[in-house]
């Protein structure tokens with residue numbers, strides 16, 4: 001604002017003769033950049049605020065906890081009742097291909113995703129109101145909080161709430177893991193052990209689904225992890241160190257258990273894909289035919305997977321100043 005004001009003065013009185021010569025204080029932020037930074041912090045605050053829960057009992061952060069990799073460390077999420085699926089991290093969701101959301105890709109943008117937990121009885125709504133009433137209730141409630149009302153330009157709407165939360169989620173990225181530094185050319189970023197693991201990862205066929213910068217094709221595949229036999233999205237393999245347990249239902253507790261699962265899967269694959277047990281429905285993904293993983297590879301594979309986790313990531317909770 002002050003810069004803008006100075007601009008106006010300079011334009012109105014072009015001759016400013018007696019101004020002292022001073023150095024530039026700092027790089028001026030563009031207005032878009034500054035506005036985005038404000039929106040991200042607004043989104044962070046909303047993410048942690050139980051005001052978005054009809055019963056005021058949960059917030060997004062109940063299940064997406066900063067110190068647990070923005071997941072919850074549980075097999076499946078827990079709100080007003082246990083949920084069916086494992087809570088994924090929101091780290092790097094900005095990079096989900098085509099914006100797909102959830103284990104079954106049923107939603108397409110971070111903004112649209114926000115409404116699901118707010119509406120869901122077992123996540124944030126509880127029994128305070130009907131599903132059809134909850135959006136209006138939440139908007140009115142947020143509108144009544146002066147700080148939020150001001151931050152949203154006087155009128156609170158659900159799209160504005162969703163936009164701020166999505167902006168905050170997009171800010172949670174970890175682009176500087178040892179793997180990233182290695183791929184950018186720093187050959188010392190991965191130990192020889194991890195480099196061997198990367199090769200094994202490619203040769204074992206993992207990369208056919210877990211490829212690309214997020215180590216996921218974001219497509220649905222039936223790999224028949226213990227639990228429901230249905231197609232789930234290939235999860236990203238970034239930040240696994242922070243997000244155990246694994247799979248759509250959290251049934252595998254460690255990376256060793258996951259690798260053992262894939263090793264045992266090879267037997268089932270050769271039986272079912274080579275014409276054996278055709279009765280198993282839905283059928284296993286044909287890409288699994290190329291899977292070749294041996295217990296002797298586990299240490300190398302784990303070393304590589306380890307290089308995909310960030311040592312540090314943004315875990316900041318909002319600072320409520322008490323007068324919202």
Ligand code: HEC
Pocket residue numbers: 047052058059060061062063064076077078079080083085086087088089090093096100101102103104110113114117118122123124165169
């Ligand atoms: C009660 C626990 C719980 C609460 C509360 C909750 N989530 Fe989730 N979240 C989950 C679970 C479980 C999933 C996976 C559901 C599925 O795939 O069917 C999920 C999925 C997501 C995803 C998709 C990530 C991806 O890569 O597909 C995002 C983003 C997300 N939640 C953000 C939020 C936001 C924003 C809020 C608050 C408005 C919120 N969550 C509230 C448990 C929760």
Ligand code: HEC
Pocket residue numbers: 204205206207208209210220221222223224225232233234235236237240243245246247248249255258262285287288291293301
């Ligand atoms: C056919 C595609 C495909 C191949 C090949 C494949 N995966 Fe997966 N991977 C998936 C899918 C789909 C899931 C989720 C399954 C579920 O939750 O039921 C998954 C889950 C995982 C998880 C759990 C991640 C989490 O956050 O829960 C790890 C770790 C993993 N895979 C590693 C590997 C490794 C290592 C290999 C090679 C040995 C491999 N995958 C081969 C598709 C594949």
